[in-house]
Amino acid sequence: NAGVTQTPKFRVLKTGQSMTLLCAQDMNHEYMYWYRQDPGMGLRLIHYSVGEGTTAKGEVPDGYNVSRLKKQNFLLGLESAAPSQTSVYFCASPPTSGSTDTQYFGPGTRLTVL
């Protein structure tokens, strides 16, 4: 039982390049979230999913796309990376939709866009 894993852990991109971040969870959770963390800003929700085949926009969705083709995987894509997307990206997954449940975090992906 690995919990929530993220691939890759680090990545450096040039402006305009594309990439996909993979989040995987083996806990059979329905909900999955993608956040970005910037200094002084806390964590901000990019996109989230409430189940296989569903996605929704969070607070800062521009420049990102997501897909949830399989329940255990939640992909975050950057089609044309910009320096403003330099950040640490966290995936997280709570066990239920209830407000009582915390979320389990992946280890994070540190992305630098030059």
Added chain:
Amino acid sequence: AQKITQTQPGMFVQEKEAVTLDCTYDTSDQSYGLFWYKQPSSGEMIFLIYQGSYDEQNATEGRYSLNFQKARKSANLVISASQLGDSAMYFCAMRESLTGNQFYFGTGTSLTVIP
């Protein structure tokens, strides 16, 4: 309006002393949850403690307790007997039913424990 406000960017505490990290929240929902997470310099997010909006008693988890004042919409984290390993960023978060059970985070408080 900010859903979660943490007004202390940085805090210092002497080892073995207690420290309170402030958190206020904004919601019109009746059902919500309040959470505290710790982020050490290694970067992972660690869940510390949870308080439900309907819980009448303050939550406690070991050296962590949550001072929940519903009428004032505050959910302060109290760490007793601080240890050097408590030095980290601390984030307050809220999950409410009204907005699809999303989590909202504050900007965090950096705690430094002084030996």
